[in-house]
Amino acid sequence: MKQQTIILTGGGTAGHVSLNEAIIPSLIKEGYEVHYIGSYDGIEKELIGNNFPEITYHSISSGKLRRYFSVKNFTDPFRVLYGISQAFAIIRKVKPAVIFSKGGFVSVPVVMAAKLANVPVVVHESDVTPGLANKLALPFASHIFTVFKETMQHLPNDKATCTGSIIRQQLFEGSREKGLALCHFEQTSKKVLLVMGGSLGSVVLNEALRMNLTDLLVDYNIIHLCGKGNVDTSLTALQGYKQFEYVTTELPDLLHAADYIVSRAGSNSIFEFLALRKPMLLIPLSASKSRGDQILNANLFKKQKFAHVLEEEALTKQSFSEALRYLVAHENEMIDAMADAERPKTPDEMVVLITQYGNN
Structure with a gap:
């Protein structure tokens, strides 16, 4: 045949x-x-x-x-x-x-x-x-x-x-220990915040994170998927902060290492976070830069209590910090809601x- x-x-x-x-x-x-x-x-x-x-x-x-x-x-x-x-x-x-x-x-x-x-x-x-x-x-x-x-x-x-x-099976086979090892974090008892702006990176997310970096590093180890060409070499020696331009096979390990995720609202990514039950702060691409699909995606996840949403137009150093505090305060509520979601x-x-x- x-x-x-x-x-x-x-x-x-x-x-x-x-x-x-x-x-x-x-x-x-x-x-x-x-x-x-x-x-x-x-x-x-x-x-x-x-x-x-x-x-x-x-x-x-x-x-x-x-x-x-x-x-x-x-x-x-x-x-x-x-x-x-x-x-x-x-x-x-x-x-x-x-x-x-x-x-x-x-x-x-x-x-x-x-x-x-x-x-x-x-x-x-x-x-x-x-x-x-x-x-x-x-x-x-x-x-x-x-x-x-x-x-x-x-x-x-x-x-x-x-x-x-x-959802690809490899996503569920990630290892928190391998993810932490990739980042060489010394204080592994800290919560891990993963920030990613999609395969091409996001200038506004990168800037919002780096404006808050000093304060955030007091409480978090930070994994930053910043996009190709967006690594800040002046920050590479900073302990507790690991930058990657882009990852492929390492992504499942890094996602398993994360306690919280800040991301754009592309459909494939947010459903992967949902499958892994990761509390997420979504900052969708603005309507002025897109057809508004990420805004719709993010708002549907917010409605189902899977995510907190911060509009790009409202993104400042202070609003980023406040939104992250809201995420941490409501993480158990989000995890419970995600546990009841339809199986992928x-x-x-x-x-x-x-x-x-x-x-x-």
Whole structure:
């Protein structure tokens, strides 16, 4: 019997790659030959290429989907058209049973090419409202899965299902001891605060933390995932404060080491914190810098008592400190609420849902 093939796509940020990373081992276990279509220089190429050498990675041209005026808005449609032709050639050569798209601008030419090649496409949406790439992909998709129940009102009932979150098994295998060892903290009896701004970092979160650093280090050891190029070398010798530009395989250990988390409100990350029952202070990307998806994500978590929320516009040295004190004061209430949350799906379960739409 001929081995079945699947193509995965998605990129631009780690959030558009992480679910693909989670399901790849399950796909391989089920006997699938896995290919990945991404951009030439996006974060997806680094994550997939470094972590999964057994997978064939294909680079294509792709335009960026902007909500603001740029001269490139006039040239990028031609890059997308070229990307469609490249993706179509790859699909015809690989002959996948199904294509799974996690979104991001690189996925748009892939799902369009899949329609031309008559290959079923399954799309996944992590946020409360569909992103622009997934909105464009929707007419070409056989089915779309969502994390939030609230997303269903934005989608056709006959081609959408809410699965809830999908959490990779490796996340639960992290070790607090290994995480603390990575940070070389001397006073391991202190509570650990982890601050992260997403795969690209966050200037405003970095600044808010560092403004409060002296005061916070009295009570906390601090793990700071600050983003590439954002390490402050003047602080590297400071005991109790460990900076990382970006982590991959170390993340489960660092999350297990954390007692509290301060973060942006990307869907994949906050559901991982929920699965590990970590009290979280969410500072979502402001509406002026985004389509507002993180604000919706954060407010839904606040409503369910999983998190405390501080709007970026209200972020100051004082408000950051006050919000953190509120988080600590209400940690038991949050942990209790998270204990009652719906169980996340496993990658194995997600693979079954995706592959049911494949051509046999």
